[in-house]
Amino acid sequence: MYTLPNLPYAYEALEPHIDALTMQIHHDKHHQAYLDKLNAALTNYPELAALSAEDLLWHFEDQVKVQTPADIQTAIRNHGGGFANHNLFWEILSPEGPREAVGQLATAIASQFGSFANFRSQLIDVAIKQFGSGWAWLSLNEKQELVLSSSANQDSPLLIHHYPILGVDVWEHAYYLKYQNRRPDYLEAIWNVLDWQKIEERYLAALNKS
Ligand SMILES: [Fe+2]
Numbered sequence: 640m641y642t643l644p645n646l647p648y649a650y651e652a653l654e655p656h657i658d659a660l661t662m663q664i665h666h667d668k669h670h671q672a673y674l675d676k677l678n679a680a681l682t683n684y685p686e687l688a689a690l691s692a693e694d695l696l697w698h699f700e701d702q703v704k705v706q707t708p709a710d711i712q713t714a715i716r717n718h719g720g721g722f723a724n725h726n727l728f729w730e731i732l733s734p735e736g737p738r739e740a741v742g743q744l745a746t747a748i749a750s751q752f753g754s755f756a757n758f759r760s761q762l763i764d765v766a767i768k769q770f771g772s773g774w775a776w777l778s779l780n781e782k783q784e785l786v787l788s789s790s791a792n793q794d795s796p797l798l799i800h801h802y803p804i805l806g807v808d809v810w811e812h813a814y815y816l817k818y819q820n821r822r823p824d825y826l827e828a829i830w831n832v833l834d835w836q837k838i839e840e841r842y843l844a845a846l847n848k849s
Contacts (some may be wrong), residue, residue: 641692643674644726652734656828658817666729669812673721673793680714687715692723696797720793724774727806731841736834744804744835744842751785758787763826765789766809777805779845802845805838 646666651659681688684707687695695703696719703715739755740748752758758777766775769789776788778801786801789809796803807829814825 640678640688641674641722643671644729646729648732648734653732653832656831657732657814661812661814661816664816665808665812666725670722670725673718673725676714677718677722680711680718684711692719692726693797695719696723696795697800699798716798717793720795720798723795723797724793724803724806724808727803727841728808731805731834731837732832733834733837734832736836738830738833738835740835740839742839742843743846744839747785747842759830761787762805762807763823766807766826767823769809772810775807775809776801776803778803779842783846802848804841804845805833 646662650662653662687703687706690698695715699716704712707715748755748758752761762775762777765787766789769775771791773789773791776790776796778786778788778796780786780801788796790796809822814822818825
């Protein structure tokens with residue numbers, strides 16, 4: 640059984656950029672629902688339930704698809720993705736922390752995107768253009784290159800063996816109470832609450848994995 644991680648800060652800690660009610664509903668209702676449905680899907684698959692949520696998605700093609708019928712595959716893809724993606728999202732947000740890349744990731748971003756400002760505008764562009772519900776991602780691919788992408792629904796980059804370093808939730812449940820239909824305003828505000836120390840730690844972990 641997977642369990643819901645506590646938010647590492649109070650619901651209101653990210654105000655005014657992300658409001659307390661959005662955080663409460665997002666964590667206590669949406670994230671909880673992904674978790675509950677993932678656990679339900681894995682009830683009869685103890686070998687899969689023994690994997691971490693990230694490994695479950697990493698091994699989707701070679702293990703999940705081999706061991707489960709189609710309806711369970713879909714549940715694992717959607718709810719396993721929803722569970723893991725939100726674990727990541729809470730981790731990289733914080734009321735404190737550097738608001739620009741630091742350390743080795745700062746160097747890699749400057750090298751691949753020219754500057755942090757270029758990277759920032761490209762990520763916003765990817766996030767705005769994601770049609771409907773989904774995520775915008777900065778991931779590390781198997782060549783240890785940084786990759787910007789978006790995905791629909793709760794699809795994780797782990798499904799294609801890209802390790803997600805930063806994910807921005809662009810489902811309406813992430814911003815609608817405060818920003819309504821103004822996704823670009825949410826995508827400007829979120830830079831005030833991204834914790835680049837945590838994102839650097841994910842980058843270093845990703846380098847060590849591959
Ligand atoms: Fe979400």
